[in-house]
Amino acid sequence: MDTEVLAALAGKRIEDGSHPVTAIRTVFSEMKGTASVALVHNRGHWLMLATNTGDLYRYADEERGFLLFASERFILSQVVAGLDSSFQADPLRIAWLRPGLGVVVDLRAFKGFDFPLAQEPGGPLPSLPEPQAEPIAHRHVTVEQPAAPFVHAAHADESLLRYNATRVRALRRCSRCILPETFPFIEYDEQGVCNYCRHYRPRLQQDREKSFIEQLQQYRSRDGSPDALVAFSGGRDSSYGLHLIKKEFGLSPITFTYDWGMVTDLARRNVARICGRLGIQNILVSADIRQKRENIRKNVAAWLRKPSLGIVPLFMAGDKYFFRQSNIIKRQTGIRLEDLLPAGMTYSNGTAKLYRPFLHTNVFLDQFDLRQYDNSDGNVAWSGPWTEVGEDGNPQSGNIQIAVDNGSVPGQTYALRTVGTTAVRRA
């Protein structure tokens, strides 16, 4: 999505007299792809945030009159945790702007109005300060146009960069799985079915899907907040996987895309369109692309000495780092397929400790070294005991227990165990 076009479209509608909320709704209804935007107008005393994927988090302090926002909760919580202690800022007060929502903040009264992005003809619109006759600030645009940094114009064969839709459409494809004739070692039979399809035997029995869906139950969020992480390249396999996870299994995933220098414009467009349509957040992680491309160049040079189709996947080795990224993003987003815990908490089976880091050095901590819910082992005290959610409240019975840890944690006798959709909560 071209942000300049989006801003220009919204700006034109506002200049033509549209209410800013109506203007942004129209823009979102006309565009395809993902957009998470912050919008100001040079004659209006307001700030607008809007997203069709949920890639926006905000921290509003009305008393002190400031608003912070970021595309990821983790980034914003780092900023909030780094604020001077006189702000008494608490990362737990960060609010998520859900997919399909916007907020416009009246900057004079410092008051925010949430609104759905879907058109609501005749619905009430927030009253905003009258636009100024003169722009609040003048723009001084002095952007130096860099000479094309990567492609030397004299040597570029532009036709190689162009996507030849006609030729791609004319490719022969398997009538069952759509693999094209350019796929290594492919052959088609009289029905147009490829050899890969003919030799395919389903490995999973039917009832495995049912038990898989049952297993997912305990991780499913009840309020639509993110509960799964999907590595999403924008290609066919991960697009279908994302569809399954969101539409068939009903989870609420966050996606991330690892750009190691070979993510094409077409893949980026796919990522934007699918996430935009499904209302799913996308985190783009970029590697040191220059270094990665240098590695690819070396791989290709080595391959050329003894070319073989079967070794082509070697060129893709550089993307495997996405496994490590998924662990980093798991930690940052708090998404984990382990024991369920309240938001903001981390729990490690290796330590039998439950803690919440707060403002750099202070830690709320419960080591669960006693079978009770009011332990406090950190240098900051909890304000109350743990409470079981939807359970009997007894730490020695039921789905939530402080249980004998069966020796899996050296030096610890007890550990917190939760089962199914139960959880514990503590202020």
Ligand SMILES: [Zn+2]
């Ligand atoms: Zn096939």
